[in-house]
Amino acid sequence: MAMSTLLVSLVATSVVMYFISKASWKIGAILNFLIGIFLISYVFALSTGTTSELGTLFGQKLQLIWTNASYYFSLVSLLVIVSVMLFAIKWLDSQKYPAAFNMFLLMMTAGSLGVFMAADLITLYIFWEIAVLSSMLIVPMGKKESRKAAVVYAVMSASGTYMYLYGAFLAFQRYGTLNISEIAKHMVSDPSTGIKATIFLLLASAGIAKSGIFPLHTWLRIAHGNAPDAFSAVLSGQLVKLGSYVLMVSVAALPSLKIFSNIPFYSGIPATNYFLIALGATSIIIGTLMAIKQDDMKMLIAFSSVANGGYILIGIGTMDPIGFEGGVLHVFNHALAAAVIFMAFASVVYRTHTKKISELGGLIHKMPITFLAYLFAIISLAGIPPMSGFISKWMIYQALVRKGMFITAFIAFFGSIGSFLYVFRPLAGVFLGQLPKKYKDVKEVSPIMWLPMVILVTISLIIGIWPFPILKPIEGMRMDFGIAPTMKIADSSHWLIKGFAGNWNPVLVFNLFLIGFVIAYILYTLFPRPKKVDLLAPHKKEGAPINIYTGGEFIYNPDLYQYNTKFYAGFERMYEKHPSWEKLLEMLAKFFYDLGEWVHGWFFRPSPSAYTFWVTLTILIVFWVRW
Amino acid sequence: MVAAYKALFNLVLGFFLVLSLEGVGRKITARVQRRIGPPWYQNFIDVFKALSKHPFSNGWVFDFGVLMALGGAMATAMIVPMGSTTWTPFPNSDNFFVIMYLFAVGALGMAMGMVGSGNPWASIGVSRALTQMLGYELPYLIVISSTIFYYKTASIHKLVELQKNGWNLLVMPLGGIIAFISLMGMLGKKPFDISTAPAEIASGPMTELSGKYLGLLHIMHVFAMFVEVSLFVDVFLGGGNLGWYLVKFIVVWVLAVLISSVLPRFRIEQMLKFYWGVPLGLAFLNALFVLLGWTL
Amino acid sequence: MRRLYAILVAAGLIYMLFVFLGTLPLYGKVDLSNRVSAHFLAKDVNSVDVKKWVEGDKQVPSREKIYGRKGFEDESANVVTSIVVNYRSFDTLGEVTVLFASAVGIGLVLGGMKRMGYGRKPNFILRVSTGILLPLIIMFGIYIFVHGHLTPGGGFPGGTVIAAAVLLLYLSNEEFVANMKTSKSLEGSMGSLYVIFGLAGLATGGAFLFNFLPNGVVGSLFSAGVVPLVYMTIGLKVGSELSGVVAEIHEEREG
């Protein structure tokens, strides 16, 4: 099936899916999942270089092309989406609008795939909007706040998108083509730096908005935090990656190093890229600091997505071979980790109906599989071996240190260590500690819901040990974009990943960890067996006290013996009175509202007298100007 | 196969060296504070005693966390080069960042296991420990980054080799000092023992530990300290053959103990403000010097 | 302050219009031969070569005698009427429609039910003189629109005069209610008649509002083809329409 046929029929199918789901949403969800599986197999079967044509739009051919980048991004997206589709088969029974959810999820899938397949800027835009529109319609299916979230999301996303559109047409006006590779060629030979930089930044701004980079990051909190729970996994794991893709297109597919070689800023990185890197760095700081102080677990991970978007941008922005690979690989890592985390949270919310960390605790006793999935996901998110998350962070550090970008490196380190803090907060507050009494009858979610999490975590672990399959398309991408094409970073024959300053062997490191663990286990079994302490004693028997150390006192209410409110109070206090960008943007929105009020009050509401005044004044001004 | 023996040797040496040095450290502290103090082998006694007692387990995550902590720490200890290429078990994987992050596995395991005990004091302790990490790691990583930038390698044994003509401490003294201050925090010595703070939060993460759990975590702690001090010795003091390496190791240790024995404990914000003040600034200054080529 | 701004703006507008006046020919110094109206006056529109005319050859004839002759394309002695009802009859249809639309609008807006009283008895003189004046007024109105193509006046003034008669009735008699049904029927049928005249022109002459009746002698009563007929329908229509408006304004809503 040609790519164009696939996309068109996917969009059409999504509408059909609504009516199927209307009859039975379960069948719809299962069909969705099967379509997802089919798409994965389809993606595997396509060979790079395949092209397809969607049609013509105002004299421009809408072309699709399958590249390494398309393969990689599509695969990552589909992994996330298909997992969520599987997850949704059960999870949807807690939702109000299952039919619409199925429809828009499938439509969004089509849109995302189209974005990755697009060979020209306008095709990209079309599918981009399809993805945005359909996802925007899923967001408000959540709780009350999600309505506002949808609006914020739409506006933020649109602000990036329209800048992109402007850039695309600017490029078209100047170079007479919309094809990305053609534009790249023209831009290299274009002498005017100003226009090139404008086009570059305008194109990138769509990515900035979508992947939650600094000035336009605020929608992530509200949208990811309030969207239907399972859909947050798609938002954070997949949709945000559309932004990363566009950033990659604008930085790498249009070879920014060559295009802007006349404005180097610092260690060979052009000022334009450096600007993006600075934005990425700011995002890391904001994302990390804000994530640390969140009590709403979904918002916490939403801010973490801001920070991780920053990593991706920094990695890609350096255009250093290893940094680029790191940035691109981070897309995969964050996608999987965020998807699992959000699905785990969705499971928690599914059972407990709250997403406040301070209202939860001790769920490990009830939902161990969810807990484990979450645990491995945060290990990956925090960039700790042996999960795959480490590889990309390691690569990004390599690039930063090599380029001598110490401030950026510092911020990256800050974000990385900060991520330990924030991922630990839900771990401690939701899963560990004391189980509140009201949740004593909570059960683990059904296998349909935990299976996708486990699968994704397993993939992440396997890639952490043996990353070469995923590094292969990334290397291919790097070759396509001509970033140090002779360099080889992933050396699968020696099981090595080569950095500029030292290599490492993921298999070896994993084995060492395994050996350490085995030794520890041997030591553990050598010594006397422990007695079990029943942490759930107060839940099982009315009037039983808590079994752990309480300073000699008797505590009967486990809810009281839980530390999860203001987990990092000591640190949070230090930046309580931080300036808020979100407030600034809200002020901007309010400004427009007030302007509307003003306009309405001055020009539209008044009596005929005022109308007359304006008409006459306008005549006079026109007369004054023209005469 | 040789590599495996070397790695094993790392473990053995690390265990005995640090455990005895801990004893020595207690002795020194006692002397500074005009006490007699326990014998130098007291810590061996403590560990084995703890291991032999019947413990209580607070659930599977508690057990799992302890194992993960110990496993992670040992895995890291196996990679760390001891002063020279000869004593580098895995020359292809001794990348600084790999060591740093592998090290974090142990820390995470411990934190998870301890919070899994269900005791809020443990949670508070972990929260403090993580915050402290945010404090000391940043100046440290900047300094190490500038070192890597300067020597163009992140591989520890190559760094050691490149210091043949002069210690890194002498190339960038500022960096060395900052790294040492960070090392104090890493070791959890006073004034940076905020996370355990026995008198405040009932030993923090260790609140629920008993018997062999206490022993196993002590061993984990031993390996952790081994890794931390070794890294400092390798990166700043030029390593040297095994003998020299041990001497440097002991000197760094004793220095740290001496400093910590005369200082009281910071509060958590004080600690952050301290690290993000002068040390971080100086670390950036150091980085600037490196960039400009103003090294000694 | 408000008045000051108003004065300033109004003064600005006046200034602007004065400046614009500069683009117009001076008052009274108009050269009619440059304008289309020259040919309306000369009644030779159909013989003008448009191609040459637009290029500057104005072809203005000088005619010794028009009054009392026949054989022109249009025969109303009143040139304004010939423009209004013949050359630019379409405008007039629009004009009729405006009035109609406005009357319909008033009906819809006011939509009253019963006659509104003035609250005091009409004056004796008024009551008595109404009876004397009414036929005169109506006759005068009819005269005006019947002679529209000969003298100043026409359907609109005539209709208005007739409506004035109805107003007089309303003023003089509190009980008087105009027969709306009749007036609406008259209004509607007269309006339709105008359109039907137009359509008849379309049918016979191939153009909407074509003057399909034979012309007569300029200056005589039975001349100018459909012009007097149209003016009569207009007169009746306007009369009934404005009477309707008068009636509607005198209605009030229950409660």
Next chain:
Amino acid sequence: MISLLIAIPLLLAFISIIWRSLSKPLFFLASFTNIVILITSWFPNGVEIHAMGNWKPPFGINLVFDNASFYAALVVNAFFLLTSLLPGLVGNYGIPLMLLMAAANGFVLTGDLFNSFVFMEIITITAVTIASKKENFYNAFKYLILGGIAGSIYLLATIFAYASTGSLNMAHVSMAGISSSSLVAITTLYAIGLGVEAKLFPLNGWVSGVYGGNDLAPVILGTSVSFAALYMVGRLFGTVFHGNGAEVLYTLALITIVIGEVAALRQRNLLKTFAYSSVAQAGVVVAMLSKGTGTAMGLAYFHLTNDAVAKFVIFLVAGFLVYNYKNLNGVFKKHKVLGASFSIASFSLVGFPLFAGFQSKLRIIMEAFSMKDYLFPSVMLLATLIEVGYVVRWNVKLWFEEETQEKAETPVIASTLALILALVLITVFIKPDIFLGGAMKMGNALADTKDYIQGVLSVVKGGM
């Protein structure tokens, strides 16, 4: 034949004043006949004129039937036909609607400046009448005053044109050498006079009150009449005055776009929100018209057609909702078909892909860029951004908020119509030629002054 477009509705209006109850079927009959007449004379592809009373131009009044006026008349009458299918909406207003239809047709078809003034006044008066439905008197009155002033200014402009050319015929005026200062005076006055009906800022104060005041006014005024008014902008400034005064329109249009969207953003009344949106879209169209080339104008009318179709759906649905529900939260849960049509139409308005608005907006931006105009696209995109804000907000509110009220009866015809039009919007995305072909012909016809003059002044056809 084309004079029937005006004559039939007029005749039927006059007849229905006698038999009031017939007004609704007669209205349908009139619009249906008009559409049939138009279909039988599909795209003349040349300039055909109908000289009234056989008085040849420039002396008599003539109707001009070319691609431009055909397409405009088609759109105008189509919306009247759609409206006539909704008896509940028409109510007592059958006669004003017929008159409005006649006037709009006359306005579109006429080739005479003064005649266009007459029709504009009929439009104003009938529109005021329609605006006063549902006791919306004060707003109707404001519209009347503004319309009156605009009419006076339009009339002044016409007189200036007559005084300096000696003719009222558009073709003649456009070819007569008018001195440049005189041209400035005329175009300034025309810009202002038309600006009121074309909803240009700050002459559009009436819009929110009139469109927001009842259910009928926006449906017909926001679609047909606004199309007719904007057609006249193109005719006057494109054909007759060769783009003189375009910069005035351009500037006013840009301000209009921003102001309209900003005002819409802040609105809490559904009808008024989209009334302001209509203002902004008129700005887009006028800005594009001011470019003066055939392509630009064609795209402008393409956009306007899309906008009008979308607005018809939106106002239809919104009118139904506003007058049947006190609280609009989540009403679409009860009226899924209406909701889907509304959403599709509003998304088309924004210009999301899959809907017609995308085709026109993108083409417009592209065309503006190709003319090296960088300001207009940026203003338009900024406006679209604001538009996204309120369109999404309304959609979310109407679909997802918790509903509170009992279900009102679903209007079957309105739902069907809305759905069909929504599907048309999707079809136009796939096959833009449905609207684009005609609109481009219209644009080219408007831009081709020479052809127009030739057609009107030398090929004198009495008949037809």
Next chain:
Amino acid sequence: MVYGISIILIGIGIYGLMTQKNLFKHIVSLSIIDTAVNIFIVATGYVSNGKAPIYTRALPGFSPNSFVDPLPQALVLTAIVIGVGTLALGASLLVRVKEKHSSINVENMKGVGE
């Protein structure tokens, strides 16, 4: 002169529209503008020493510029009627405005918030 008067009348009408609080005075002002414009139109057709464009026994023939321009007069006839229509509709609207908002003074009207 006539031009001047008509233009000043337009100004007066505009001034009235802008300053008056009573809505009926708005209609009056609008009517003043209408009238002024009509005067203006007629003035554009004036030819010095031109006669009224009616053929009578006294004026049987035609030569250029012997009559005043009849076309503006015809236009004015139409414009006047249009003005009347506007005026009548406006007045009837005001009747209902008064009923609904209890006043036709802009400042005292009730319920015209939005």
